[in-house]
Amino acid sequence: MMKIIKKAKNLLIKNKLWMVVIIIITIVAGGFIWKWSLNMLSTNFENHSINVMVNEETTTDGASDLTYWGF
């Protein structure tokens, strides 16, 4: 067991594999933060983003049943 731990330690520290581990963790965590923050903010602006406002205005005018982007 000690041998395995020592080998793992060698791999991580001596061969600088810890850098690879940190990079992988950063990419995964970054991806989660990226998606979560975009979703969170988009939800926050759900009712008054430009897309929604333009859609509502075009539909309310009765000019067309299609949305503004529907042509």
Add this chain to the structure above:
Amino acid sequence: MNKVIDMKKDKTIKHIILASTMVMILLWINTFIHQNSFSEGLETFTYIGHSVLIAAATIFYYWTLSPLFEEDIFENSTRLYTTVTVLCGVVILFLLFLELGTDAISVYGQREIILWAFAIPKRYAFDIWAIVVFPSIISAFFKVMQKEKYTLSAVTAGTSSILFITLCGYMIFMAMPNIWLVNLMILNTISVGLAIHKYYDKRIKKLNAIAAVILYAFVHMGVLPFVCTNAFIYEGDWDYLTSGISVIIKNASFFGISNYLLQSEYVHSFLADNNKPILQILYYGGWISVVAFIILLLIFMYLILKLLGIENRYEHRNWVVFSTAALHFSIRIIMGLLYSFGFPFPIALPFLGINYITDTIAFTLLLIGAWENHKISQFLKIESSFLDAADVFAIQDEYCITNESGTAYTEESYEEDVDIIGKEGTIIHCSTEWYMLKERIFCVFSEKTLETNCQRFILEYVQTKWKALENTESDLEKNVIREYLVEHKPSCMVSDGGRDDEDN
């Protein structure tokens, strides 16, 4: 030899990480704006995914193509350059005739380069030309002129070639909107100015160098009216744009969406599918968000200028390319911000327009340049990192060095990791490199540490024993260090070791 090692920390890695984070934030903002104000229905990871792929491709191409330029194959003579320039002129004329005679080929007249079935939008070729191709060629010209000691014939040949390349740029991009040509003028002038600065030496008078840059800018200004397509720099309805900007600026709240902006149909139709990041941020987040965004951009500009490594400009082979890229970003940030508030210089903020693809290429080049700067800085510190063996060990007749398995270290391979017992019984992990000079065998021991400033020392290997060099053998020691430096010189450094005349 007790030299004080320069312990000033190299912050390049930190700056690389910070600048990359800034780019991520800019791409995030771009994604948010496109998801909420554009009809295209953008996926969450589209922009970041594209950028990562493009960055990887840029690194790959730089890695495969840069060795071509390390061999100095283009550094022959201005005579050769003039010949190549004339040949290019013939090719350009040939392409012009082809363009006039057939629809299958178009290089000058349209906003795409068309070669039979292939159509390359010039918007993607522009940055490559202005940031990579033009500065590389200009650097090569100036390097040759410097090599030929700025004789009249060298300067005449070099200058005419530079003017020809400039004209080529205008011919290729003259179909683009006027602002692109103005931007081309600025970037080309910057490249020429930087190249003159890098290859300046005492044979040129300072005022003449400055006059050359100004004259070059005037040549551009003389050419511009002939290639610009219409009178104004903006192709769309300028009054509509400025009135939209003024309505949003006047009615934005300090924090969050203002009621006016929320209810104004005019504002909604103005912002829909409109790539105006500052106005979009004003709509969604108010002035507080815009101030934070401007601070972010200014920090980004500071970081990219720091990444340049101005102190290594004479040693760094491709410094003109990287510095043009950095100044390109700076111009985009300053003028893009001014344009957002109605200044007539319609240029997109970096990573916030459709050109995020070419921005990623430019930024990746900057990162590569910064990494090379880091390597050069480390290399320049090597000489001062050599210590006397007596500084590492107590003075002895012979020294005991063991390899990783604990047995005595003898000459086995060129590089190996060894353990050395230092002055106070501490174990120092070192890597080794062997050198042979005047039929004597020496070994350079480099401390293995996470710190960037590792210490080095030299021992001689004499009949299975390790001995320090005598004080009288300083010349020999210098030669070993010189060999070590030659072995470790980064390929991104200029071959002659920097500037000819350090006093200028």
